[in-house]
Amino acid sequence: MAAEVTVAAPFLIILLVFVAVVIHRGVDARLRLDDAAHQAARAASIERTSARAIAAAQATASSALASAGVACASLNVATSTGGLWPGGTVSVTVSCVVDFGDALILGVPGEKRLSATAVEPVDTWRSGPVNTPGGGA
Template sequence: MTPVITRSRRRVRWRAWWAAERGSATTEAVLIAPLLVLLLVFVAVLVHRGVEARLRIDDVAHQAARAATLHRTTPAAATAASKTATAALARAGLVCRDPSTRLSGRPAPGRTVTVRVSCTVDLGQALLLGTPGERTLSSTASEVVDVHRSQPSGARP
């Protein structure tokens, strides 16, 4: 025969069980805190990689625009911008897939040349956080063509 447990006995047992759980919140916090710190570190690394990639793409665009202003013809300026962007990406250590460079403007004295650089960047290890490991970044930079450098020899402004 099983004894009948009254409501008051249930309350007493519940209170006894609850009192026996003292200190469990501290134990849980000690066990969960390292996981939260690890998650915070992963988020910080992801943000850092994204910001660093953005800064490097901006720098590459500025270098490509400056290289484009040093040439007298549009095809030569476009080629120089593309080669400079590719070399700058390699020097920066940025893993960039399918880089593209687009030149707008004519390299005439005193005019502005604009270069747009875009590529797909591998942010790496971002899959652990459930975020995409790749992101397409682009940057645009404008430079003014130097009046004296862009003219053929012997010409005056």
């Protein structure tokens, strides 16, 4: 019995370490995606037009994920700029397909779609509103 435990123990430890690494990668990717969504929403809320807000959100999300080391197989940034006026809100949803291909030994799916949404207020006191609820300036 002691010989069997001595032989099996290293393999069980390696398996546990491997599972911990896979779980850590998933949690880390989720946290970094949440941060990228927050940064993208903030960048969009600073812009004056919907087109510039959408472009800023896309660029910021891509940059934030790249600098965090998250490689997305496909990245989608959906920006809702319906509230892009002083006192309104801007919402950004970042969806990323994360590759777990090197963890296939454990039966983990090869890739998983993660998404995060962040809502940021538009500064109430900013000057020169472009979009207002009544259509006026």
